[in-house]
Amino acid sequence: MDIKALAENLGLEEEEYMELLELFLETAAADLEKLEGALEEADADLVSSTAHSLKGSSGNMGFSAFSETARAMEMRGKEKRLDGSAEELDMLKAELAKIKELAGK
Amino acid sequence: MHSYPILIAEDNQVSRRMLQIALTKAGYEVTVAQDGREALDMFNDRFFPIVLTDWMMPEMDGLALCRAIREAPAEGYVFIILLTAKDSKEDIVAGLEAGADDYLTKPVNHAELIARIKTGVRILELERSLKKANEEIRILSVTDPLTGCYNRGYLMDRLPQEVKKARRYGRPLTLIMGDIDHFKRVNDTYGHQAGDRVLKEFATRIRNSFRAEVDWLARYGGEEFIVVAPDTHFRGGCILAERLRQVIEENPIPLPAEEVRITASFGITCLDPKTAEDEITAEILVNLADQYLYQAKEEGRNRVCGNPL
Numbered sequence: 129m130d131i132k133a134l135a136e137n138l139g140l141e142e143e144e145y146m147e148l149l150e151l152f153l154e155t156a157a158a159d160l161e162k163l164e165g166a167l168e169e170a171d172a173d174l175v176s177s178t179a180h181s182l183k184g185s186s187g188n189m190g191f192s193a194f195s196e197t198a199r200a201m202e203m204r205g206k207e208k209r210l211d212g213s214a215e216e217l218d219m220l221k222a223e224l225a226k227i228k229e230l231a232g233k
Numbered sequence: 234m235h236s237y238p239i240l241i242a243e244d245n246q247v248s249r250r251m252l253q254i255a256l257t258k259a260g261y262e263v264t265v266a267q268d269g270r271e272a273l274d275m276f277n278d279r280f281f282p283i284v285l286t287d288w289m290m291p292e293m294d295g296l297a298l299c300r301a302i303r304e305a306p307a308e309g310y311v312f313i314i315l316l317t318a319k320d321s322k323e324d325i326v327a328g329l330e331a332g333a334d335d336y337l338t339k340p341v342n343h344a345e346l347i348a349r350i351k352t353g354v355r356i357l358e359l360e361r362s363l364k365k366a367n368e369e370i371r372i373l374s375v376t377d378p379l380t381g382c383y384n385r386g387y388l389m390d391r392l393p394q395e396v397k398k399a400r401r402y403g404r405p406l407t408l409i410m411g412d413i414d415h416f417k418r419v420n421d422t423y424g425h426q427a428g429d430r431v432l433k434e435f436a437t438r439i440r441n442s443f444r445a446e447v448d449w450l451a452r453y454g455g456e457e458f459i460v461v462a463p464d465t466h467f468r469g470g471c472i473l474a475e476r477l478r479q480v481i482e483e484n485p486i487p488l489p490a491e492e493v494r495i496t497a498s499f500g501i502t503c504l505d506p507k508t509a510e511d512e513i514t515a516e517i518l519v520n521l522a523d524q525y526l527y528q529a530k531e532e533g534r535n536r537v538c539g540n541p542l
Contacts (some may be wrong), residue, residue, distance in 0.1 A: 138343055140343075185248055218410050
C-alpha cells in the first residue's frame with residue numbers, strides 16, 4: 129500500500145489524495161474518540177452511526193481493512209450488541225496508526 | 234465547463250470532498266451541501282439539473298430529499314443519483330421509488346460515477362431538445378407561414394382574451410381590418426410569386442407601423458389582415474389606420490422586374506367598455522370591422538371607414 133497506488137486507484141493526483149488523507153486523519157481521530165465515549169456509555173446507536181461514518185470515509189480512501197472493521201461495528205451496533213466492540217476499536221486504532229505512518233506523520 | 238451544474242448532498246466530509254474533487258476534475262460545476270436539508274435549501278434557491286445524494290444523512294436523508302425535489306415545481310428535469318452503502322434489492326427499489334433515477338454503491342468508483350453522470354447528461358440533453366422542438370412547434374402552430382404574422386386560429390383564440398382584459402381594466406380595444414385593393418389584379422398581372430411577395434411586404438409594413446410588443450397583426454384570410462390594438466380608443470385607432478393606409482399607398486413594393494404600387498382599404502371599430510354593451514363579443518367586433526371594410530371598398534377604396542361602439 130502506498131500513496132501513489134491509492135491515488136491512482138481513485139483517478140486522483142497524489143496531492144489531491146494527500147489533501148483527502150489529511151481530512152480523513154482529522155475526522156477519523158475525532159470519530160475514534162467519539163466511539164470510545166460511546167462504548168463507555170454503552171450507547172449502541174452512537175456506536176453504529178459513528179462506525180457508519182468511519183466505514184464510508186475509509187472505504188472511499190481505499191483502506192479496506194479499516195472499513196471492514198468499522199462495518200462490523202456498525203452492524204452489531206444496530207443490533208444493540210457491543211460485545212467485541214472494544215477489540216474492534218483497538219483494531220481501528222492500530223489501522224489508523226498504520227495509515228498515519230503511510231502519510232508520513 | 235459543462236452546462237449542467239451538480240449539487241452534492243453528503244454528510245461525510247471525506248466523501249463529500251472526494252466527490253467534489255472528482256466531478257470538478259471532470260469539468261463539472263459542483264456545489265456541496267452537508268445534509269439533505271441544506272441541499273434542499275440550496276436547490277430552492279437555484280435550480281440544479283443533477284443531484285448526487287447520499288442516503289443516510291442527519292436532518293433530512295437522501296430518500297426524503299428525492300421526494301422533496303420531485304414534489305417541488307422545477308424549471309426542468311432533475312437527474313438524481315443516490316449514493317448508498319446498501320445494496321439489497323429492497324433498498325434499491327425504495328430509492329428508485331422515492332424518485333432517484335440511478336444509484337451507486339459506496340465506495341464509489343470514480344470512472345463509474347462519471348459514466349453515470351454522463352447518462353444523466355444525455356437524458357437532460359434529450360429533454361432540452363424536446364423542449365426546443367415543442368417551442369418551435371408552438372410558434373409554427375400560431376404563425377402564418379407566408380407572412381410570419383399570427384394566423385387566424387391564434388386570432389380567434391386570443392381576441393376573446395383581449396376583449397375580457399379590456400372589460401376588466403376598463404380600457405378601450407381597437408380592431409382594424411385591412412384588405413389590399415384589387416389584389417387579384419396583382420396576381421393576374423405579375424403572377425402568384427409576386428402576389429406572395431406583396432402580401433409579405435404588406436404585413437411587414439403594417440407591423441413596422443404600430444407599437445411593437447403591444448399591437449399585433451393576424452392574417453384573417455387571403456389578403457385580409459387584422460390589427461389588434463389594445464388600450465387604444467377610437468380616435469387613436471383612426472390615426473393608426475390612416476397611417477397604415479398612407480404607408481401602403483406611398484411605398485411601392487419592389488418586385489424583381491419592377492415596382493408595384495398598391496393601396497388598401499380599412500374598416501375600424503373600437504370596443505369602449507364604458508359605453509359598449511356587454512353582449513359584444515370578439516366575433517361581433519370582427520364582423521363589424523369587416524362591415525366597415527366593405528363600406529370603405531364601396532366608397533371607392535384606399536380609405537378608412539368605421540365607428541366606435
